[in-house]
Amino acid sequence: MSDPVLTIEARGEIAVLTMNRPDKRNAMCDALLQAIDAFFVNPPAEVKAVVLTGSGGHFCSGLDLSEHVARDAEGTMRHSRSWHAVMDRIQFGGLPVVSALSGAVIGGGLELASATHVRLAEPSTIFQLPEGRRGIFVGGGASVRVGRILGADRMIEMMLTGRRYSAEEGLALGLTHYAVGEGEALEQALDLAAKIASNAPLSNYIMIQALSRIEDMSKADGLFTESLCAALTQTSPDAIEGLAAFLEKRAPKFGGAA
Template identity: 50%
Template sequence: MTSETALPTPASPLDLGETLTFERDGAIGILTLDRAAKRNALDDATITRLGEFFAAVPEGIRAVVLTTAGEHFCAGLDLSEMTDRDAVSGLHHSRRWHATMNAIAESAIPVIAVLQGAVIGGGLELASAAHLRVAEDSAYFALPEGKRGLFVGGGASVRVPRLIGLTRVQDMMLTGRSFDAVDAETIGLVNYRVPAGAGTAKARELAAAIASNSEVTNYAITQALPRIVESGRDEGYMMESLMAAVAQSSTEAKALMRDFLDGTGPKVRK
């Protein structure tokens, strides 16, 4: 990682500044962004704190629910901070965003984002870095940078096409098209759609299920699976074999398998 992308090591993983709060419920962590007065637009300080948190998630947390305060998930970049930015500082700023979004996407701890209201620009970049997305019916999604003389800079050009395809992203960026929650679920931009106000409860339910998995298996799913998908066929098969061998040898996996075999483990249901 180059110097402009490196995240500083925080003195404490809970040194979250003024815009982030954290609570824990057993093995589930709930991280909340609160800049509701600005529709949770992301300023530089918040981007830094987000990256620091996901680089050092508190010990014992096995799933993180990412929420925001107010009616909107995130309206994107705080544009008030970029009016006098030149090309060089703009490049470094974009790379800092990449470092933070990568810290989320590459976290060993699965992250579930709860989406409501505006999920726009940098807000969609933040959402797309999570491993799962739960959208309330009020959510709407857009990449309006093209209408503002800008280009995405926080990872949208890489992550969002992998979710919904290149041509849909070009449509969003060229025309300003937005998708509502129903459309977003249909095209695969979100994993779950729930009524207004039900997003956090659904995310907690998912987090509880994830936290009950073997920690090694969750690590393989968040760390190895994306690399397998991006690799060649033979390399992918080899990584799959290695991870299968490692996962099944863990103490947790053996206990879960014993529970399954003696009929006390969870069953697959419709």
């Protein structure tokens, strides 16, 4: 039997998802996308955070063009929308997702990374949107997620020229949140995931669900939504425990479930 395209390892409350197509620089095929989707549709109940990474020194080099299927306009639109559905499940599924980046984070790989909540990049990391050089357009959510990180002006330049950004440049632009040493991304991602998993589940869930949506709202609607989120979290049993732990100078023991 061939190796699975996605390996899933349980490390206590953290699930490590590793894209496993090293000979393809973990290029995205339908089987890999479906495997990622299947995890986020029905994650194990004990998992409180996820680390997403790739094997063989690369995160994901984008769509596997060797498996390209000719589609008409409707088929292409529906395929793009299937990508959107998976990326939405990653971003809004309720589990904090930390991505450990190295090597290629290109095209669909950057779309995948931008759907995660915390991103760490090793020095080998290359960020690129080469679609313009191939006569196509992004279809996995980059125009929204990457566009909001970079701004339309810089994303247009990035796509027109096929420009590559390094890990340090990506850090300055917000494509990644942490620049780490070579070979350090996975362990540091696990450390951050453990820290995040120790938060109150409800507040993690609300942060994931609310903040990106508030960005889409008017100022007045965003402020009202903020008040609703504050009311939900600050009256929860975990909020009471968090305040007590602070006053008693001890670590909180959260027991809520998102």
